[in-house]
Amino acid sequence: MERSHAIKSTKQKTEMWIGIVFLSLFAIAMLYPVVYITLGSFKGNQELLSGGARLLPKKFVVSNYAEAWETANFSIYTANSIFLGVGTMILSVISCTMAGYVFARKSFRFKELLYSTFVAFMFVNVGSVTLRPLFELAVKVHLNTSLAFVVFIIAGTSQATQIFLCRGYVNSIPKELDEAAKIDGCTFFQIFYKILFPLLKPITATVALLSFRSGWNEYILPLVFTMTNDLLRPLTVGVNMLKNNGDGAAAWNIMFAGATLAIVPMIVIYCIFSRYFMQGMTAGAVKG
Amino acid sequence: MRKIISIMMIMLVLVGAVYAGGSSDKSASSQSQSGKTVVNIWTNDRHDAEYLNEKIAEFNASNQDIEIKMTTVVEDYPNMLVMSYTSGNAPDLFYMNARGTGFDLKTFVDAGMLVPYPDSLLNDPDFEKVTDASKHIVEGINAINGVPYAIFSVLRSGTRMIYNMDLLEQAGITELPATLQELVDTAAAVTAAGNGNFYGIATCSSAQFERWLEGICNKSGIYHYDYKNGRFDFSGYAEPIKLAQKFFSDGSMFPGSNTQGVDAMRAQFANGTFAIWGNASQEAGVFTDQFPITEFEWAVGELPSMDGNAYGTVDSRPQKGLHMFSSCKNQDAAWEVVKYLNSEDFVKGYVEHGYALPLSEYMASVVDMSKIGRLADFASVSYEGLYPAVPSVSVAGDPYAVALWNVVVSGGDVDKVIADLNKSYNEALDRDVKIGKVKRLVIKDFNPLDPTAGTAEYLDK
């Protein structure tokens, strides 16, 4: 890539500058709402709710953060959110890479049918109605007060896309590798975890990031499943609880502080995974 | 790869540790570690949480046998109650205010989910003194066939209009509007004086019709259910709705208020950008503590009506009614808790914190009114009370409040909307009565100025 810098002409330089200006303009537009939340989280409630074009708080109210942290049981909620995020991530990574591998490398009866069923449920979505049967089911198996079942549901409802990506990625790995391993005496499963899984790094990162995000951001499921136990609530529910739903005005500034706090871990995860994420998306999708 | 795996492992361990800690606390059990009987209560209020937690801690410290545990559920409250009951995780008691949104007492009672209040409690003189229980039994609101399932302890007033007096003065208006026409004119006059800097009146993105217009209609003797004949009847709304369309066609409605949250509009009112705001007694706390108004004078006025007189009742909202689920295992202990949460000491403190108005005459006499500040401006007026609950039917199309407000905003054909509502609501009522989902409520001797006085009958056809 260094080489291409060297051969850039004046015209290409102008193009580059046009590009930078274009990106900067958009970046400002994209950042504006984020800045609005962040600076808003330092405002007093009345100032925040009055809105207006002024971004900077008249006076920085740092206590919003302390209040959000304490009233919302933030340490517990954060731990629950991490449980949802990481739980969904681990379950999705294990289940989707294995399923993707089997779909790519094994032929069996009804394979096409099974695969189409997966793909079909990627599109057929019945939205919020499914909450009820899933909750009733959880009640029957006595899992309605735990977050484990929530993890299971989130991983289950978002798995189709990920299996789709994993299968594509496995397809992009030459079959000769499997054959060689087989000659060395590896079983079907050993080929997967000794030979292929290490090669699946980029797609694993992709699935990990996507599934962590869906676990982290899920709102309505944990809301229902944690209704009897305050200590199981994740941040999404907890942040919303900061609003006061009874009489009087809600504490939106506290909620904004909570929301800002809740964004930070996601950004950390993104920074860890983004490099692999790119590679995974490419190979998985192209060969899909 | 090794890096990713190790990160994942660390997280897994972290989460495992946290989760083990978190799940050890099971709230659904009816025995606490100390061997006390646990009474679980759900509430959807947060504004009074500080006081309740303090009083509950007091109770838990002094009572040897019972421990109260309160959980706040803020969203989809009635749905959550149903789901908790059907899943066997229901609390013993739950708070619900009169006419709580989405809650229909009759549905709960018909499904066998609630336990009626026992006579021992209702006949308790202290309980009666604090709550005036026998005087506040309203069909479908806290009682079915006269049997009470909840007793309220405090009151939120009916809707009032709140005025920015400085803005009214700038528009040359000295008297508060008594009729809807005057309200329309006042809003227009203030808007004209404001010249884009301030406006006449506002609404917000939720419960727009209910916020103040419905109260104005009700006070004028207009209601959507004809109790005498047991049918829905929206015809009376035509005149006030046509008049209210002027708020929008005159441009005296605060711009964009129809899509802004209630709190944003409260903040705007406190900023002095519009003159008239309608809401109930909770605004006393909002405008003295949360968004304190210091720059201008604000006044609380009674609702206008069509000609200035009251011909019907305006709904007030009694609050803090405890309901008991039939799944409650230790009912005696739970009734004990109900008694404590309706004790004189508890209610007095509650009112003096400025959360709500006293409900009974006795409580009104013992509460130190100097402590409740502007809440006193919202004290009960003669025509405020409660209507018996209208049958809750599955209507095809928009709920009436939404449909009526939409036509106020759009300036469309009011008569057509009302004809459609009459049709869809009565069709729904007929159908739901036929399939046995609801019963037709008829009160032959219904009096709109005293709606609870009549005898309620439930008909199967």
Next chain:
Amino acid sequence: MKNNGRTIRRKKEDGGLAAVLMMSPAVLMLIITSIYPFFWLFRYILYDYNGFTAYFTGLYNIKRMFTDTVFWASVGHTFEYAILKLVITLPLSLLIAVVISKNIPGSSLFRGIFFLPTVISASVYSLIFTFIYAVFRGPLNTMLQSIGLISAPIDWLGDPSWVMISIAIVAVWGGLGNYMVYFLSGLSSISSEIYESSMIDGANARQTFFRITLPMLSPMLKVILLLAITTSFKDYQSILVLTNGGPNNRSHVMFSYIYNLIFSSTSTPQIGYATVLSIMAALIIGAVTALYMVLARKLDDVV
């Protein structure tokens, strides 16, 4: 492909059990979280169900669906929303991805900025936009007025002719980063030699884009389109926060309408009717996807 599979199977039959075991978590999740709830829906299509008791109403729900003008309008709005979102998001994110992939200074910073919105939950960022869209001295109106683009404030969420565009802008803001990342990874698979050779041939940026980038990207593009279509037809969370379907049902999409039937705060839940509408919605989205698949295959034949 098929032949290949068969030879493997003949050679190595012992992997069968392992394959079944490896497949089982995914299949189990599919059955429990997708198939079971879908068939559960059929249980109540003939009932008026409020969450406690189900009352048999025969074909009433189905008849009602065909005369429910709000629902069919919401179907229209779903298409309007999806098309608006796709038409703005996809070209824009592609353009941004192309510029970023040119290795300009600060590209990783830009990448981070554009991805940032996707980590914020829809309910939170939609709320921010209700402030930004405020009519009276709202940030957006103030800015547009000060640069002279508009003369009077616009009621972004209350004006029936603007509301869909306003909602789409929020959707674009929230989704742009996702598609940018998809496109970036697609672009990174195109080898730099191809670009260099085209540069030597004297092609300008536009020519390079249409003659090289776009065709090379087309397999990826198809997948991205598929993902984009399915997600934009399912979006409703941000609409609930921004307008809750208003004004006058102008911005209800299928799922926000259905959501309100189940979780409405002003009337009793109508779960039976909601299940009928859900099935219809599933059929409509299914049909759209099927249509897209057929078209995508046709395009393959042509190109």
